[in-house]
Amino acid sequence: MLFLPKLLFAKTEAEYHQIPLHAPQTDSIEEGTQNHRDENIRRNEWWWSMLPWFVAVALRKTNRQLPKKSSTSYLNGIRGVACIIVFIRHITDYWDESHNHNNAFGTDPAPENRGVGQLPIVRIIYAGEGMVSLFFVLSGFVLTYSPLRKINNASSPSSDSDLLTGLCSSILRRGVRLFAPAIPLIFLTCFATWNYPSFHPGRWRDSDPAFLEFLWGYVGIAMPLFNPFTFEQYMPPSFNHCWTLAVEYRGSMIVFLVCIATCRLTTRARKLVVGGSAFWALHTRSGDMFCFLSGMFLAELRYSPLSSDLPTAIRFTIPQSATHTLTICLLLFSMLVIGWPSNGAQGIEPFNSLEKLVPLEWRKGDHWSHTTAYFWSTIGAVGMLTAVENLPSVQQLLSTTPILYLGEISFSFYLLHWMAYLWPGAIMMHYLTKSLGWPQGLSFYSMFLITLALTTVAADYYWRAVDEKCVWIGKALVDWLGVYDDSTPRLSSPQRTANRLTDEDQTLPVALDSVTTPVKQE
Template identity: 40%
Template structure:
């Protein structure tokens, strides 16, 4: 029982002390502000693994791994989810903070996308229908809301809403900061958006190109690769053909759907990059207006894109940014200003009820079926009369257009609902989901590789040579694909994904100098210690030193989305994500 209790305490974040809950942990050690000298050098930076090898770790000695070289090799070879419970790694997941739940949503969405890819061919057509759509459509996984566990296309809409939220979080906090804006507000906003724009391409397409190379070699060298046509004379010609297929994804000037084989899942990355550029433009254009005007402009762009060109992706992406704006500037404040009254404070239970209804409604919209959507419950209640004629067909590739219509709307509604439910946020912040969110980008990129190398060969072998029926063979296929994908994603996350985070900051900040702070400690200290100095004098001091600003006094979410939220500079504030404070 003691071991079980320890396991539960390690998985449930709300058992931590409140003051530690919102503090980010570097991936190489403890909190950067906890004062623990065992994990930080004299400059406050996390120590490297070699430096930590000299410290005593009882778990290492308990498992006979006291040798520094042995610990180093085990830390590298073992997946994090095995090495961490055994105490064989110095890497830690960031501590739970106010936006950790976004990692949980992202991890579950990736899980649903992989489920969709694993089942869409073997369990068609019933997997695409709602519960009760036909006489044979009464399977457990067709039940309302449970469909979300394999509704991959709807979860893509959730990805876009999350990306918009995360990229807009830091600018929204700066734009809605209390009190007068500092003299350097404009420079800070412009620098932040410039850095985000330049780093975005490296973070999105760097790991993708590594996957393209790996999948190209895999489909050429493995005889059981399903999507290798065998026409290339050698591996270099094969890689060149795949490169030509991938170029449209890297092209930010085309907005059609391109699914390059053998990495068809990368079609969303081209969308992510274009949507990021749109979001940065909207943020820059609205950085000087009031919050009410900013919400109105953002909503207008969303609706106009939805109406003019059926850009569901723009709607979902900017919708996530709108939810981030409402986190710092609730709608109740706008209503109070409009009515010229004091700040409105809706009852806590009313806010919770509205959040729950929004979450359930949005999740149902994101899991709308691909076939016969108007025939199954609860979709038959609204589909026929609420779906516009322009969205009721198969003319929006890569699938039925109504999926993107309802998914785009539902993803924004669902995200807003989760923002109002702190208890649900805590459930989404448990350690397994936080870890799945950390590796989610690699988990998304590697899914077809794991299926090709492990899942399909095993299923074909046991069916052909051992005579297994379809269901047991599918269960083996499913479990082996999931496990191998998670293990491979762990290695890719540590070896590739995090390295591109470092590379992006190195190129943009260190080499290009975007956002690089000038160090002049004496002048900065003089400004900080003389708050009553006249504004001209303070302005002169700003020109000579690294500017002091309340916007940079605390750590914040980086403006980079593909590295999951908790893997960036954490949010130090502990404000609950409520409709009102």
């Protein structure tokens, strides 16, 4: 049995919650200078808001800050890195005609399959499917982190009320948080497909309809996306990647339900129910639900390590060097399998040997979600988060400001990246290869870097203009519906409603698909 330090042995409170970064004390002159600068920023706030946030903050022209760092900030960093990997996978799949990146290193013909990016572990840069699984594990962790804190703090007189209120708020806000930011994207994509033939228009353009007819047809294509009551995956043409939204919603409801079902159980019984449900989902080839429930299980271990389930007489301590080595090995193994070649093992080790370990149930289907690659991506995603949970040095790397910024804009980046490489990306590729006569490889890498920069800037604007407004709508909705009890102060304006942080937001300031982005309080 694998024993990991943080998950097994109870630590001090300081080890679970990193000390936030606080500004040093300043004298009255420095405070006066800062107040004068803040007043100038507020006076010209609208103009400076036209710049991307990372530019405005570098020029010291904005008071907006990233959420202060905590023990869970690294989750946001994982989210940002994962979105970049999804972008790499999609843009490479579309423009690399050889598709050698889908083969393992050394596959025949060998001379064409010896790229650095095809090496084991390194090939995680193409692990788009694996990153989707990682998104689901993160969602399960993040969504249940606050409810589990309240469940494990049941000694508090208000814990039951707080738990029910928090879950009620989370369930009602969930649909708004996931689906509302996709609505502007749908209209943007609609206009792109109408005006730019290079952006694949889909079969509904075959009859050359009038614009209003085309718009109505596009609405019909988009509507099934908002149906979470079917387990069939729907990939709407021209924004195919949004299929994950319905899965996120269903997985969210599952973990919320499990929180309610297990809130009166002992911690040991709750671990058995959650862990058993996760493995049953894996057995039935429900990889997405396995990821959500595994994320919840890891969140539970934050409050109740596995060592707490052992009788005191048989508890023992494993040397830190040994646990650190085991954790590093788990991380490397997870990176190996999460980057499983899309075209299969093809007789290449170590994939060929690992392929024999796949359960028979996962070898019967022909859909991509029932394949060996998807099986190992789910295992790798859970293993990766388990390992990083126990590696403070990796957490610190993922909590650096640039990576945390990517995490903040990650949902917007994910929504926009598909349109970015199919629209301006296609125009650039045509110009570089046809008009300038550049080689295919040089054209691709140039287009890739420019498109990545454009997507980042566009995601910054979308984050502030759309994503955060949807957060406000969700919070205003639950306030209007009266979710909070009479002891909660009513807020007199929508702006104050948006700025109110729930317990969940204060505990976990992470901006994932699956969690509300906290708005900085005035």
